[in-house]
Amino acid sequence: MNNLVPAIRVKNLSFFYGTFKALEGVSMDIYRNKVTALIGSSGCGKSTFIKSLNRISELEADVTIEGSVEFFGQNIYSRRVNLNRLRRQIGMVFQKPNLFPMSIYDNVAYGLRIESWRPKSELDEIVESAIRGAALWNEVKDKLHKSALGLSGGQQQRLCIARALAVKPRVLLMDEPCSALDPLSTMKVEELIDSLRDDFTIVIVTHNMQQARRVSDFTAFFSTDESRIGQMIEFGSTEQIFTNPLDQRTRDYVEGRFG
Numbered sequence: 001m002n003n004l005v006p007a008i009r010v011k012n013l014s015f016f017y018g019t020f021k022a023l024e025g026v027s028m029d030i031y032r033n034k035v036t037a038l039i040g041s042s043g044c045g046k047s048t049f050i051k052s053l054n055r056i057s058e059l060e061a062d063v064t065i066e067g068s069v070e071f072f073g074q075n076i077y078s079r080r081v082n083l084n085r086l087r088r089q090i091g092m093v094f095q096k097p098n099l100f101p102m103s104i105y106d107n108v109a110y111g112l113r114i115e116s117w118r119p120k121s122e123l124d125e126i127v128e129s130a131i132r133g134a135a136l137w138n139e140v141k142d143k144l145h146k147s148a149l150g151l152s153g154g155q156q157q158r159l160c161i162a163r164a165l166a167v168k169p170r171v172l173l174m175d176e177p178c179s180a181l182d183p184l185s186t187m188k189v190e191e192l193i194d195s196l197r198d199d200f201t202i203v204i205v206t207h208n209m210q211q212a213r214r215v216s217d218f219t220a221f222f223s224t225d226e227s228r229i230g231q232m233i234e235f236g237s238t239e240q241i242f243t244n245p246l247d248q249r250t251r252d253y254v255e256g257r258f259g
């Protein structure tokens with residue numbers, strides 16, 4: 001565990017929807033080129049937390065954020081931050097595949113076309129490399145110009161990952177990426193996460209304990225207090241959290257006593 005470099009440092013983050021405090025005082029480091037799993041029972045603020053890491057959470061009306069989130073040293077909540085650039089650098093994949101009703105190729109090229117004009121040959125190259133990166137190339141190479149919505153759910157989710165990879169993010173946030181997938185597609189996404197860890201920093205929300213154990217290097221356990229306020233209870237190596245948790249609440253959760 002030497003040479004850990006924080007890609008994201010969260011310091012004392014609190015999050016409010018209107019007057020409801022969904023998260024209180026969360027501090028943790030997310031290490032570069034590691035996979036960090038966020039676990040905890042429903043409603044403890046995992047989605048709220050992951051969406052605060054690239055300010056997608058602000059798309060909801062009337063939210064207030066306190067504390068700071070530093071991305072390689074820069075506070076992403078500073079007024080100077082360019083949100084489009086930030087969300088390219090910290091990409092996101094959601095629970096359900098959210099492809100555009102356009103071709104496979106155009107879905108992956110979408111963010112690149114917004115970014116800047118590129119010659120077709122260069123665009124072709126980046127699209128192919130992103131789809132290969134998402135372990136989907138062999139399945140779609142002969143139908144790149146067919147509708148992406150004709151793909152299976154698992155293929156659509158890997159295409160969402162390809163779309164996120166195309167703009168070369170440094171961090172990939174995944175909010176329950178396998179919850180709508182069958183076991184075989186889930187396995188493919190897990191293998192994909194494994195193959196991406198050398199090049200990217202990944203944060204994944206999962207309800208599946210086995211998945212957290214299989215794919216992640218670090219795990220953060222979230223829970224709510226009696227006022228329903230979400231807190232990060234314990235953070236550690238995945239090995240430690242699952243075999244020797246320090247907090248009784250973590251132990252109860254990972255051993256399946258609640259949640």
Ligand SMILES: Nc1ncnc2c1ncn2[C@@H]1O[C@H](COP(=O)(O)OP(=O)(O)OP(=O)(O)O)[C@@H](O)[C@H]1O
Pocket residue numbers: 017020022040041042043044045046047048049060228230
């Ligand atoms: N847009 C919103 N407006 C008001 N409250 C919200 C909103 N989104 C989430 N909440 C509340 O914030 C708390 C945390 O929700 P969040 O979705 O982050 O939890 P979660 O741990 O991701 O849950 P799940 O595992 O069920 O997805 C919950 O009490 C939820 O009801």
